[in-house]
Amino acid sequence: MDLSYGAEYEQYRGEVAAFLKANWPLEGDEAGLSHAEQALVFRKRAIEAGFLARSIPKAYGGSEQPADALRGQIIREEFGKAHAPGDARGIGTMMLVPTLLDRGEEWQKQKWVGPTVLGETTWCQGYSEPGSGSDLASLKTRGELVGDGWVINGQKIWTSGAHRADYMFCLVRTEPEAQKHAGISYLLIDMKQPGIDVRPLKMMTGTSEFNEVFLNDVKTPKDWIVGKRGEGWLVSRTTLKHERNSIGDASATEALFKGLLDLARRSKRGGQPAIEDPAVRQRLGEIEGYMLSHKYSGYRQLSAQLKGENPGLIATMNKLNSTNIAHRIAKLALDLLGDDGMLDPQGQGALMGMAPKGAPGWLSQYMSSLGVAIAGGTANIQRNVIGERGLGLPRDMAVQRSK
Amino acid sequence: MDFGLTEEQQLLQQTVAGFLENECPPVRVREIFESEDGFDETLWKGMLELGLGGLAIPEEYGGAGLEILDLALVAETLGAAATPGPFLGHALAGLAIAAGGSDAQKQRWLPALATGDRLGSVALVGEDGGWLPEEWSLAPGAALTGKQRFVPFAHQADLIVVGTAGGGLSVVERGAPGLEVSAYPGVDRTRRVCEVGFSSTPAEALESGAGAADRLRDAGLVLLAADALGGASRCVEMSVEYAKTREQFGVKIGSFQALKHQLADMAVEVEPCRGLVWYAAHAMDHVPEEAAHAAAVAKAHLTDRFMQVGRDTVEAHGGIGFTWESDVQVWFKRAMFDRAFLGQPAVHRERAAADW
Ligand SMILES: Cc1cc2nc3c(=O)[nH]c(=O)nc-3n(C[C@H](O)[C@H](O)[C@H](O)COP(=O)(O)OP(=O)(O)OC[C@H]3O[C@@H](n4cnc5c(N)ncnc54)[C@H](O)[C@@H]3O)c2cc1C
Numbered sequence: 001m002d003l004s005y006g007a008e009y010e011q012y013r014g015e016v017a018a019f020l021k022a023n024w025p026l027e028g029d030e031a032g033l034s035h036a037e038q039a040l041v042f043r044k045r046a047i048e049a050g051f052l053a054r055s056i057p058k059a060y061g062g063s064e065q066p067a068d069a070l071r072g073q074i075i076r077e078e079f080g081k082a083h084a085p086g087d088a089r090g091i092g093t094m095m096l097v098p099t100l101l102d103r104g105e106e107w108q109k110q111k112w113v114g115p116t117v118l119g120e121t122t123w124c125q126g127y128s129e130p131g132s133g134s135d136l137a138s139l140k141t142r143g144e145l146v147g148d149g150w151v152i153n154g155q156k157i158w159t160s161g162a163h164r165a166d167y168m169f170c171l172v173r174t175e176p177e178a179q180k181h182a183g184i185s186y187l188l189i190d191m192k193q194p195g196i197d198v199r200p201l202k203m204m205t206g207t208s209e210f211n212e213v214f215l216n217d218v219k220t221p222k223d224w225i226v227g228k229r230g231e232g233w234l235v236s237r238t239t240l241k242h243e244r245n246s247i248g249d250a251s252a253t254e255a256l257f258k259g260l261l262d263l264a265r266r267s268k269r270g271g272q273p274a275i276e277d278p279a280v281r282q283r284l285g286e287i288e289g290y291m292l293s294h295k296y297s298g299y300r301q302l303s304a305q306l307k308g309e310n311p312g313l314i315a316t317m318n319k320l321n322s323t324n325i326a327h328r329i330a331k332l333a334l335d336l337l338g339d340d341g342m343l344d345p346q347g348q349g350a351l352m353g354m355a356p357k358g359a360p361g362w363l364s365q366y367m368s369s370l371g372v373a374i375a376g377g378t379a380n381i382q383r384n385v386i387g388e389r390g391l392g393l394p395r396d397m398a399v400q401r402s403k
Numbered sequence: 404m405d406f407g408l409t410e411e412q413q414l415l416q417q418t419v420a421g422f423l424e425n426e427c428p429p430v431r432v433r434e435i436f437e438s439e440d441g442f443d444e445t446l447w448k449g450m451l452e453l454g455l456g457g458l459a460i461p462e463e464y465g466g467a468g469l470e471i472l473d474l475a476l477v478a479e480t481l482g483a484a485a486t487p488g489p490f491l492g493h494a495l496a497g498l499a500i501a502a503g504g505s506d507a508q509k510q511r512w513l514p515a516l517a518t519g520d521r522l523g524s525v526a527l528v529g530e531d532g533g534w535l536p537e538e539w540s541l542a543p544g545a546a547l548t549g550k551q552r553f554v555p556f557a558h559q560a561d562l563i564v565v566g567t568a569g570g571g572l573s574v575v576e577r578g579a580p581g582l583e584v585s586a587y588p589g590v591d592r593t594r595r596v597c598e599v600g601f602s603s604t605p606a607e608a609l610e611s612g613a614g615a616a617d618r619l620r621d622a623g624l625v626l627l628a629a630d631a632l633g634g635a636s637r638c639v640e641m642s643v644e645y646a647k648t649r650e651q652f653g654v655k656i657g658s659f660q661a662l663k664h665q666l667a668d669m670a671v672e673v674e675p676c677r678g679l680v681w682y683a684a685h686a687m688d689h690v691p692e693e694a695a696h697a698a699a700v701a702k703a704h705l706t707d708r709f710m711q712v713g714r715d716t717v718e719a720h721g722g723i724g725f726t727w728e729s730d731v732q733v734w735f736k737r738a739m740f741d742r743a744f745l746g747q748p749a750v751h752r753e754r755a756a757a758d759w
Contacts, residue, residue: 001405001406001407001408001409001472001681001685001689002404002405003404003406003685003689003690068404069404069406070404071404261759275756275759278753281752281753281756282749282752282753284756284759285700285703285752285753285755285756286703286704286707286752288700288752288755289679289700289701289703289704289707289752290675290704292679292682292697292700292704293675293676293678293679293704294675295678296406296677296678296679296681296682297674297675297676297677297678297679298678299404299406299678299682300406300407300677300678300681302406303404303405303406303407304407307407309407313670313674314674314675314677317667317670317671317674317675320667320671321671321675324671380664382667383663383664383667383668384660384663384664384667386667386670386671387657387663387664387666387667388663390667390670391639391643391666391667391670392643392647393643393646393647393657393658393663393666394647394654394655394657394658395658396658396660396663397654397658
């Protein structure tokens with residue numbers, strides 16, 4: 001165990017701070033650019049300096065730094081303090097990029113990784129369909145090779161961000177004769193084309209972050225496929241693995257807990273700050289135990305990965321663990337809000353990786369913590385995975401039969 | 404940065420685990436559990452031969468000079484096997500003297516503790532209760548009079564480090580006049596506890612008792628958290644094993660999704676905690692400013708998890724799990740000890756809250 005919190009890291013913090021002082025906020029003409037444009041300009045510089053896209057090879061537009069959870073933490077802290085744009089968030093950086101790096105063709109990595117980590121290109125994930133959620137491999141959207149391109153017909157649902165995305169990574173049935181899982185391919189699709197019809201769906205928070213996507217003779221070139229025909233299921237498993245493993249979410253959990261402490265300081269109980277109420281303190285304390293466990297569990301997995309060791313059982317449970325903690329935080333937050341908990345979140349969007357500010361934000365977190373537990377594999381599906389793959393318990397009989 | 408164990412540390416854990424597999428299998432645990440005094444000379448001697456008596460005692464006083472993390476890794480392994488015996492009290496007595504003793508006091512006591520020629524224990528709770536140094540109530544002095552409660556293996560101990568009012572520490576030796584020991588009917592029969600009475604009993608105060616008291620408390624919390632991690636992990640393993648072998652309705656019960664999900668939830672309670680225990684132990688020697696907080700959170704969190712998972716383990720075993728025959732009760736009761744000894748989770752959460 002070597003956490004050398006000492007001089008080396010303090011010096012590094014100084015380097016980060018000096019970079020930020022020189023580069024953010026933008027000045028001169030650049031200060032007049034739009035929010036999004038400013039973020040792009042700044043990210044390019046931050047990647048060059050080695051502070052963002054740290055796990056992405058230089059050849060594909062990243063900064064290729066040795067993984068180091070403490071440095072990552074320092075960067076997040078200093079960038080946060082300076083209100084500077086951090087790594088581009090979203091399903092593209094979280095899921096598509098690792099999948100392309102793992103399974104993509106060289107030209108695909110060249111074309112998409114860089115712009116995606118910059119936040120210039122955005123993606124949506126076309127997996128779920130009306131009849132296929134947990135049993136994703138039963139999906140029906142069809143893809144046929146006609147000449148040198150795919151023609152795709154069908155419907156996707158719950159597609160987050162489809163209304164903004166440039167592209168969709170999508171699971172499509174291309175081999176109808178093959179057995180269930182072997183008939184699926186992983187295709188990349190340009191969202192800006194006539195056959196695509198995106199219809200927003202209103203979420204319980206009142207905003208419309210996800211959509212129905214109708215695909216009607218949608219076209220995509222023959223080689224916009226990741227992996228071979230019929231390998232889409234396996235390819236998508238690499239992405240799900242990345243989604244479940246995303247260790248960074250431990251620091252999001254920590255930020256959420258700190259936000260909860262702030263809420264407890266600001267809320268009142270019997271005329272006193274709620275944080276002074278022993279019952280509140282106990283609940284906060286319980287959550288702190290879960291939060292710190294999750295945090296150091298992330299450190300441990302990162303170190304194991306770096307040494308090429310298999311972290312084991314733990315790798316199957318990060319998602320369930322973090323959604324469990326988010327639920328506990330949400331419930332206490334609602335209690336702290338007191339009567340304000342009867343109000344509507346007023347169209348606050350889903351909050352990913354940030355501590356909410358103000359009552360509407362916390363009310364939205366109260367709801368969106370549920371969305372996170374469903375998206376990307378429900379809590380029950382996670383328990384199946386932990387039980388069967390993690391603990392080696394016998395497989396589910398019904399699921400076996402449906403293969 | 405490396406958040407992981409060294410090869411030596413992994414080897415230490417494997418060595419202890421291997422020893423326990425041979426010398427302390429569940430049948431042996433049961434024999435000791437059922438015995439009159441819960442103390443097995445042969446097992447303890449074997450542990451001493453492995454060097455477990457003085458792991459964290461400085462080398463100059465005959466110990467191995469290792470860190471709290473190493474000690475915690477051993478505690479975890481002992482917890483996994485529900486190892487009966489005086490390891491906890493002995494280790495804490497050594498740490499207290501190493502942290503608070505004058506050089507002469509260390510010379511006098513530590514080498515014999517390191518070899519295990521003498522067995523140590525700690526007596527912290529006074530008659531009015533209270534595990535924390537600021538709650539200790541026994542009046543300090545060259546002679547002690549009063550009672551201390553929940554002293555592990557006081558019957559066998561050759562020297563007892565006693566917590567006194569104001570957060571001081573004193574050493575009382577076996578055979579001292581006025582020293583009286585009587586065993587409690589403790590629930591955890593792998594770690595027996597006693598009441599110790601003093602009446603004008605000669606005691607020697609450790610030179611710098613006060614600073615040492617906090618280190619003693621935090622090290623104790625870390626070792627309990629580690630024991631709980633080991634015990635809780637073993638509970639999950641036992642339950643999973645049982646679910647893979649026991650059949651009902653013509654199939655292994657582990658194929659029933661309700662049970663599978665309960666087992667998955669148990670694993671999610673325990674497995675993510677490993678890093679927290681490591682961190683709390685590591686902080687004791689390397690991140691002093693966070694050590695007290697991390698130790699408090701780890702003790703509160705892990706002993707709570709162990710208790711919950713212990714209950715779940717009984718349930719996962721059905722009727723057999725509720726019997727005296729079943730080994731499950733051994734771990735279940737160890738969880739009750741870990742939770743209460745050195746203070747309930749709520750006490751330490753309240754302390755941790757002071758740092759927010
Ligand atoms: C906020 C949000 C964003 C989303 N974003 C996207 C996106 O961008 N792209 C995308 O493709 N999808 C997205 N989804 C969809 C999500 O992946 C699915 O909702 C999820 O996989 C569950 O599928 P379902 O809704 O069909 O529920 P169902 O599969 O019908 O599940 C209903 C209930 O049955 C349980 N259940 C089902 N099967 C089993 C089983 N074998 N064992 C035990 N219990 C079972 C489930 O746990 C659940 O409780 C999003 C969902 C939400 C809520």
